[in-house]
Amino acid sequence: xxxxxxxxxxxxxxxxxxxxxxxxxxxxxxxxxxxxxxxxxxxxxxxxxxxxxxxxxxxxxxxxxxxxxxxxxxxxxxxxxxxxxxxxxxxxxxxxxxxxxxxxxxxxxxxxxxxxxxxxxxxxxxxxxxxxxxxxxxxxxxxxxxxxxxxxxxxxxxxxxxxxxxxxxxxxxxxxxxxxxxxxxxxxxxxxxxxxxxxxxxxxxxxxxxxxxxxxxxxxxxxxxxxxxxxxxxxxxxxxxxxxxxxxxxxxxxxxxxxxxxxxxxxxxxxxxxxxxxxxxxxxxxxxxxxxxxxxxxxxxxxxxxxxxxxxxxxxxxxxxxxxxxxxxxxxxxxxxxxxxxxxxxxxxxxxxx
Numbered sequence: 537x538x539x540x541x542x543x544x545x546x547x548x549x550x551x552x553x554x555x556x557x558x559x560x561x562x563x564x565x566x567x568x569x570x571x572x573x574x575x576x577x578x579x580x581x582x583x584x585x586x587x588x589x590x591x592x593x594x595x596x597x598x599x600x601x602x603x604x605x606x607x608x609x610x611x612x613x614x615x616x617x618x619x620x621x622x623x624x625x626x627x628x629x630x631x632x633x634x635x636x637x638x639x640x641x642x643x644x645x646x647x648x649x650x651x652x653x654x655x656x657x658x659x660x661x662x663x664x665x666x667x668x669x670x671x672x673x674x675x676x677x678x679x680x681x682x683x684x685x686x687x688x689x690x691x692x693x694x695x696x697x698x699x700x701x702x703x704x705x706x707x708x709x710x711x712x713x714x715x716x717x718x719x720x721x722x723x724x725x726x727x728x729x730x731x732x733x734x735x736x737x738x739x740x741x742x743x744x745x746x747x748x749x750x751x752x753x754x755x756x757x758x759x760x761x762x763x764x765x766x767x768x769x770x771x772x773x774x775x776x777x778x779x780x781x782x783x784x785x786x787x788x789x790x791x792x793x794x795x796x797x798x799x800x801x802x803x804x805x806x807x808x809x810x811x812x813x814x815x816x817x818x819x820x821x822x823x824x825x826x827x828x829x830x831x832x833x834x835x836x837x838x839x840x841x842x843x844x845x846x847x848x849x850x851x852x853x854x855x856x857x858x859x860x861x862x863x864x865x866x867x868x869x870x871x872x873x874x875x876x877x878x879x880x881x882x883x884x885x886x887x888x889x890x
Contacts, residue, residue, distance in 0.1 A: 586837070587605050588884060588889075589832060589839070591879060592880065593874075594874030596872060596874060603868070607867035607869075609889040612889075615652060621639075626639050630677075632677065632678060636704075637651070637880045640661065642661070642682075643664055645664055647708070657706040670733075671683065671723070681700050682698060682701065684697070684698060714747070716736075719737055720735070720742065732747070741769075745766075748762075749761075764814060766805055767816050768805070769796050773792050774789075775831070776832075778855075780836075783858060786809045789854060790804070799825075802821045806861060825845055826844070828844040829841060829877075830843070841870065
């Protein structure tokens with residue numbers, strides 16, 4: 537069975553791209569082949585640690601926590617967290633060895649640690665960015681990479697700029713420019729050195745394009761490559777990456793979103809990286825037409841929270857077993873409707889539940 541590195545090399549060669557340069561997936565770096573064995577996936581490495589989700593923004597300043605293990609528990613942030621500065625729209629993730637939740641107010645151009653009494657200073661962004669802008673923890677989980685959709689002088693522009701935020705170092709720097717100026721795209725960390733960007737609009741039209749960014753840790757260089765086109769045009773979809781519970785195959789997921797007529801989609805697309813497949817296949821439909829949902833990937837579960845479907849409060853989970861993937865509605869519910877929200881998995885001691 538092919539590793540992800542071998543899979544990507546064959547895929548690119550079939551597209552006529554025979555120059556591998558120093559890219560990680562062409563050179564079969566250790567970090568990519570390790571992902572085949574489930575060592576470095578997006579989100580937590582093991583679903584046993586995916587117990588609580590911190591829910592931020594999404595048209596509300598109210599912060600809430602849901603327990604994925606027990607839907608009947610009522611949870612709130614523990615004294616280890618300070619969420620007083622969270623506003624309606626932002627982006628964020630869990631950094632520094634899965635210990636530091638970070639939130640970025642994309643309108644106020646400010647990123648900060650959510651840990652109470654954190655020694656880290658706030659980090660100012662170079663640009664305002666629109667709600668729903670995706671971000672991914674990257675570079676060994678030490679930084680947050682914010683991708684695209686900038687605001688300038690009160691006008692929403694489809695910018696191709698990115699920013700890399702380091703809370704530990706209290707600074708931000710420009711990241712690699714995106715291949716296209718997009719908004720409404722989604723992004724997911726496939727492994728520690730590779731990111732997928734899917735869908736989104738260029739000049740306000742949803743598209744089918746996907747892009748892969750691969751980073752060569754040894755040479756400290758990265759590059760964008762075009763990936764296989766989606767089956768449907770999508771904007772404001774949700775991206776994830778999980779493993780099949782039985783086969784261990786890595787499966788990339790793009791779910792929901794809106795089409796060219798701005799109608800919400802129910803469909804799901806899957807890309808199985810370890811089976812010689814070089815494109816997207818149709819997956820199971822979502823229980824509802826859904827866009828603008830928050831999402832998080834565990835090792836075996838891709839979870840969608842809230843979103844636009846009559847202002848949804850529900851939580852849905854996708855799991856795959858022997859290539860059979862199924863959505864299920866979880867018992868958990870948000871206390872209020874939210875869309876374009878930020879969902880951050882947090883350790884147990886960051887939540888007080890009763």
